[in-house]
Amino acid sequence: MPPITSPHNERLKELRRLARKRGRDESGRFVAEGEDLLAAADEAGWRPVERYCAAGSGLPGTEVEADVLAHVSQLGSGTRALAVYEQRWADAPAGPLCVYLHGIADPGNVGTVLRSALAFGAASVALGPGCADPFGPKAVRASMGAVFQVPLARASGDVAALPGTTIALDAHAGSGPLHGPLGEPATLLIGAERAGLPEALLEACDRTARIPIRSESLNAAMAATIALYEATRGEDAGDHRMSAA
Template identity: 35%
Template sequence: MPNLEPALASLSNPRVKGWAKLSERKYRQREGRFKLEGIHLVAEALAAGWPLECVVFDEGLGIPEELIGYADRADVVDAGATLPAWIPASPDIIAKCSETETPQPVFAVALRKQAEPEWLFRQDGGPVVLLDGVQDPGNVGTIVRSAAASGAAAVVLGRGTADLYNAKTLRSTMGALFYIPVLEAELPSLLSEAKERGIPLFGTSLRASESCYDCDLSGSPWLLMGNEGSGLSPDVMEFVDRPIIIPMTGRTESLNVAMAATALLFEAQRQRLAQSN
């Protein structure tokens, strides 16, 4: 049976006010929590065993059919974690806590998980993608999704990059953030350590002459992706060992940063698979 709590109906309830505040980045950072809106994201979090504080659903509609199986299971969270509370609430409360014009009938409050930086320096986990000032939430979410899909080791969000826990970023990940480590870090200090450890550092540049298809991406390289308009910042670019370009035989000036990252990630996957066969 689910850990079912009494229904909430008052917009002035302190818990409701706290959930609504999680729409702001400063509160998410301070509280170490974030919201997941919609059946798909909540189901993905439950399937992955991500720690959830609670799942709030429209009391008139009940627990969505897609989530009922998770509500009855005791193994949907990491070992030692507390089972989430399942809380019926009025549509007004759902709307107050939603960041979309047409609120979905369920949201969850999730706990942030910070992966250990040492994870980045493994030499057997595939590429690491580092984002330097990638500001569009949709781009960040898509890159996280592509990284998870292509077997990358991790994603690092540098200064000026969109917040992973922004509602738009979360929607763009389509739940992929539950399956790949994502860290926030100051890139220059991290890249300095990577150089000392001999990790190859590749950065995309329209001025580069070396094709990504001529590079060995089969191991655990670090792939640096820059801002949508200005590319990699000078203090990050100075660490790049090999500037590379994605060849384009058609007529267009450049690729969107999420498309470029996806192309590199799947080329790295192709090379790894070719070596294993």
């Protein structure tokens, strides 16, 4: 089959629709870009609905002329491969360790939280009101493939629907520090950097905990990373004991 050479090609138009949340919501699909991400999807057992590659690259998929592919890419000009997948949503947030995000509007932060959730073995990430779409291009990229490995669930903001002990990471000095290992099923609730968690949600949680820092704040992804690290402290990390560096 000859490569696609026109940016007006109907199939490429669908790709462009998936760059927007509305397009993703309507189709239930999303796009991952780049060979590393596609390999991560393959490894996690995700079969693409469609796969595209730069003409002449020798990669699998429908060939697209390189300039045209770059034009479709959301993440810069170097992309040689991208693929469309069906979104997967769990019916409900699962334990033993769940991360609930509230109002995390930055897709990079959402993706980074997914990555931390994978690194520290969280069972699921629940996305509450005001969160960026984890299947958006920036979130998928920031997740470095964790989007294909960590179960995702939509959450209404109803604390009763969250698994285990609910622990709100809170900005108030009165809260005690988070102390791991938690030793019980739990959900860690993280709010946006400035707004924090809504008062009603804080009150509905079993307890609050803080991360002791000297400056005013950490961003949500850093907070989630530390909370997950602390929550899983001393647990057996299995065969994949690797450092960060």
